[in-house]
Amino acid sequence: MTLIVQKFGGSSVADAESIKRVAKRIVETRKAGNEVVVAVSAMGDTTDELIDLAHQVSPIPDPRELDMLLTTGERISMALLAMAIRDMGYEARSYTGSQAGMITDAQHGSARIVDVTPGRVREALDEGAIAIVAGFQGFNRDSRDITTLGRGGSDTTAVALAAALGADVCEIYTDVDGVFTADPRVVPKAHKLDRVTSEEMLELAAAGAKVLYIRAVEYARRHGVTLHVRSSFNNNEGTWVVNQAEGESVEEPIITGVAGDLSEAKITVVGVPDVPGKAAEIFTIVAKTGANIDMIVQNVSAAATGLTDISFTLPKADGEKVLTALRAEQADAGFASLQYDDQIGKLAVVGAGMRTSAGVSAQLFRALSDAGINIEMISTSEIRISVVTRADTLADAMRVVHTAFGLDGDAEAVVYAGTGR
Amino acid sequence: MTLIVQKFGGSSVADAESIKRVAKRIVETRKAGNEVVVAVSAMGDTTDELIDLAHQVSPIPDPRELDMLLTTGERISMALLAMAIRDMGYEARSYTGSQAGMITDAQHGSARIVDVTPGRVREALDEGAIAIVAGFQGFNRDSRDITTLGRGGSDTTAVALAAALGADVCEIYTDVDGVFTADPRVVPKAHKLDRVTSEEMLELAAAGAKVLYIRAVEYARRHGVTLHVRSSFNNNEGTWVVNQAEGESVEEPIITGVAGDLSEAKITVVGVPDVPGKAAEIFTIVAKTGANIDMIVQNVSAAATGLTDISFTLPKADGEKVLTALRAEQADAGFASLQYDDQIGKLAVVGAGMRTSAGVSAQLFRALSDAGINIEMISTSEIRISVVTRADTLADAMRVVHTAFGLDGDAEAVVYAGTGR
Numbered sequence: 001m002t003l004i005v006q007k008f009g010g011s012s013v014a015d016a017e018s019i020k021r022v023a024k025r026i027v028e029t030r031k032a033g034n035e036v037v038v039a040v041s042a043m044g045d046t047t048d049e050l051i052d053l054a055h056q057v058s059p060i061p062d063p064r065e066l067d068m069l070l071t072t073g074e075r076i077s078m079a080l081l082a083m084a085i086r087d088m089g090y091e092a093r094s095y096t097g098s099q100a101g102m103i104t105d106a107q108h109g110s111a112r113i114v115d116v117t118p119g120r121v122r123e124a125l126d127e128g129a130i131a132i133v134a135g136f137q138g139f140n141r142d143s144r145d146i147t148t149l150g151r152g153g154s155d156t157t158a159v160a161l162a163a164a165l166g167a168d169v170c171e172i173y174t175d176v177d178g179v180f181t182a183d184p185r186v187v188p189k190a191h192k193l194d195r196v197t198s199e200e201m202l203e204l205a206a207a208g209a210k211v212l213y214i215r216a217v218e219y220a221r222r223h224g225v226t227l228h229v230r231s232s233f234n235n236n237e238g239t240w241v242v243n244q245a246e247g248e249s250v251e252e253p254i255i256t257g258v259a260g261d262l263s264e265a266k267i268t269v270v271g272v273p274d275v276p277g278k279a280a281e282i283f284t285i286v287a288k289t290g291a292n293i294d295m296i297v298q299n300v301s302a303a304a305t306g307l308t309d310i311s312f313t314l315p316k317a318d319g320e321k322v323l324t325a326l327r328a329e330q331a332d333a334g335f336a337s338l339q340y341d342d343q344i345g346k347l348a349v350v351g352a353g354m355r356t357s358a359g360v361s362a363q364l365f366r367a368l369s370d371a372g373i374n375i376e377m378i379s380t381s382e383i384r385i386s387v388v389t390r391a392d393t394l395a396d397a398m399r400v401v402h403t404a405f406g407l408d409g410d411a412e413a414v415v416y417a418g419t420g421r
Numbered sequence: 422m423t424l425i426v427q428k429f430g431g432s433s434v435a436d437a438e439s440i441k442r443v444a445k446r447i448v449e450t451r452k453a454g455n456e457v458v459v460a461v462s463a464m465g466d467t468t469d470e471l472i473d474l475a476h477q478v479s480p481i482p483d484p485r486e487l488d489m490l491l492t493t494g495e496r497i498s499m500a501l502l503a504m505a506i507r508d509m510g511y512e513a514r515s516y517t518g519s520q521a522g523m524i525t526d527a528q529h530g531s532a533r534i535v536d537v538t539p540g541r542v543r544e545a546l547d548e549g550a551i552a553i554v555a556g557f558q559g560f561n562r563d564s565r566d567i568t569t570l571g572r573g574g575s576d577t578t579a580v581a582l583a584a585a586l587g588a589d590v591c592e593i594y595t596d597v598d599g600v601f602t603a604d605p606r607v608v609p610k611a612h613k614l615d616r617v618t619s620e621e622m623l624e625l626a627a628a629g630a631k632v633l634y635i636r637a638v639e640y641a642r643r644h645g646v647t648l649h650v651r652s653s654f655n656n657n658e659g660t661w662v663v664n665q666a667e668g669e670s671v672e673e674p675i676i677t678g679v680a681g682d683l684s685e686a687k688i689t690v691v692g693v694p695d696v697p698g699k700a701a702e703i704f705t706i707v708a709k710t711g712a713n714i715d716m717i718v719q720n721v722s723a724a725a726t727g728l729t730d731i732s733f734t735l736p737k738a739d740g741e742k743v744l745t746a747l748r749a750e751q752a753d754a755g756f757a758s759l760q761y762d763d764q765i766g767k768l769a770v771v772g773a774g775m776r777t778s779a780g781v782s783a784q785l786f787r788a789l790s791d792a793g794i795n796i797e798m799i800s801t802s803e804i805r806i807s808v809v810t811r812a813d814t815l816a817d818a819m820r821v822v823h824t825a826f827g828l829d830g831d832a833e834a835v836v837y838a839g840t841g842r
Binding site for chain 2: 057081144
């Protein structure tokens with residue numbers, strides 16, 4: 001029998017009517033003869049409302065108590081969903097993260113899954129029941145406390161269950177039809193992808209694509225879980241996120257998608273002495289703040305001065321603390337000054353086919369320069385090229401690049417390249 | 422060190438401000454050097470709102486899932502309360518019914534406590550922390566499911582914890598100053614009692630007094646827990662509910678209080694053949710419906726007919742199903758007809774001193790007849806006399822009796838009687 005894990009987010013279960021709609025979809029999946037496990041988020045804005053309530057009684061809510069509070073959101077929606085399904089004549093049982101065997105470390109608010117032992121879920125399936133599991137939460141064995149998994153927690157719950165149960169597919173239900181070649185609100189000609197590799201999805205998510213959380217994609221990739229991202233509003237096929245076996249001879253489009261990100265800022269450390277160890281020193285200072293650095297660019301030093309500039313990007317939210325930390329160490333580190341720029345936009349083109357095709361960078365740079373868009377930083381991986389431009393040109397840049405790589409809907413999809421070895 | 426268990430109901434924690442007020446009170450109790458454990462209800466009308474939400478997705482919500490849903494209410498308030506206390510600089514930790522060791526049977530919606538193993542609570546106290554426990558809930562070991570305890574559940578949680586931890590007192594915080602000689606809204610001259618015995622409290626609660634649930638009082642009585650019912654709005658002494666040792670030589674007022682109850686109806690089974698076994702047959706039929714019978718009165722049969730009438734009172738909500746059950750068996754049981762009266766009022770006078778004083782019944786009946794109030798049924802226990810009158814005369818009857826027994830405030834409190842043997 002096929003085992004399907006389905007994940008429904010907060011907007012899918014925002015009220016009683018939505019819950020009944022989702023219950024109907026789940027029942028149809030079960031009726032078709034599949035074993036069904038569901039991971040569900042809290043209803044609508046419940047989590048934000050609970051966080052707000054917490055701040056009304058305490059400016060810095062205790063992390064353990066905050067997790068106890070927030071996990072009620074998923075408990076409410078899972079119980080209601082189970083009730084609705086039973087009302088339709090199908091056996092359904094809800095399980096908290098703890099009851100479903102989601103074992104985590106003790107990091108309240110951002111717990112990592114260390115083990116998944118879904119014994120009770122498996123029993124429920126063996127008895128023919130649908131199992132509903134609260135997303136976003138787990139249990140720490142040492143402290144015997146409830147934990148929450150942080151952003152993307154419900155997606156991660158779904159994927160972790162799928163991996164542990166050996167599910168055939170993990171369906172992630174969302175507001176849009178699937179993964180698009182670019183954000184359709186920015187690039188109107190974007191079209192839905194039938195299929196991406198998990199590697200590409202990882203790069204797209206890291207580059208700013210919002211439809212799936214990096215963490216869930218990475219978990220799926222590591223554990224060989226197939227994802228199907230689809231709309232909760234219709235029955236259309238969405239986007240399959242598959243793991244690509246090494247050397248698999250599959251036609252790959254060179255560029256799968258274009259992602260844009262306006263959430264980052266750039267810090268330039270000006271006049272760094274070009275001697276061994278300086279870069280390490282600077283990034284150690286930065287690392288101690290806990291900030292997540294994205295792109296790093298260092299140019300060759302000017303021969304005359306022996307000084308160089310190092311630029312890096314990071315979330316705007318982390319800008320202040322990093323600047324503060326660097327200023328504090330300026331004398332020791334020996335750099336001349338700091339520049340802060342929060343008007344940057346980051347564009348990334350992602351495609352597994354890039355690995356074997358030359359000329360992609362050139363094509364990208366040419367498309368941008370033809371459109372009069374200046375490139376300020378460049379960073380690449382095997383299947384991704386990222387560039388930094390002015391924030392106010394990002395949208396244009398995305399559309400230009402989308403067109404240049406033949407991704408516009410109704411056009412001849414993409415330029416394929418074979419992957420023979 | 423003194424160990425105090427405090428219970429706060431839904432209206433005490435209705436919003437963030439109330440929660441902070443309650444937190445302050447708890448902190449003051451801790452600051453005075455006591456070990457403190459708190460049992461808390463869900464905020465305001467949360468439980469009713471969740472029940473309503475459940476009915477929006479299912480007309481008859483599954484009991485297991487309903488318990489999963491409802492228990493989120495207490496989890497929310499306990500976590501917020503712990504946060505608020507921590508914000509005031511005191512260590513506090515919240516525990517679900519399961520984490521606090523409230524072990525119950527499997528009866529969802531009305532689970533009975535079968536064991537209390539509050540190990541984690543004791544550990545918290547040993548570490549100097551205040552323990553906050555979710556009221557109204559427990560855990561069933563066989564099904565490994567969360568259960569709710571039914572009406573009065575949070576009071577019961579508090580008392581059960583007090584018993585298991587050997588607390589010096591269990592403080593029940595409520596909207597009123599304590600237990601009154603009668604409902605002050607019906608009898609304006611009612612005054613607050615400084616002290617009642619748990620036996621008397623049991624009778625008062627059974628007779629209609631709303632301030633404490635019978636179940637919690639009975640648990641306290643059986644386990645020797647001292648209760649202190651007091652107002653959450655001030656620091657005044659409330660009413661102490663104490664267990665009275667056998668033969669204890671304490672001056673006891675004859676009548677402690679007067680209670681009224683408008684929630685019952687009366688069914689009269691007319692023309693029952695006065696032969697052995699008939700009453701048993703009738704009450705077996707009634708028992709099968711699950712209805713709770715209160716007062717039963719059977720008069721002597723008329724010599725001429727050999728028939729008698731049996732009357733009994735029960736909650737109005739149970740009236741329909743009992744009438745239906747009796748009608749169905751009318752031929753076999755052999756009675757002539759049924760009468761249903763939902764316009765009755767039940768009045769009870771309660772007092773431990775009644776045991777040793779003659780004339781209390783006479784005094785009661787005279788007071789009522791002097792006021793022109795007719796008595797329709799009489800039922801007694803060692804420390805209680807109940808009478809049934811017309812519903813619309815109940816309030817007057819209560820006031821009249823309250824005055825007749827000297828309970829009016831500012832009067833010489835009560836007529837005491839010694840209890841020498």
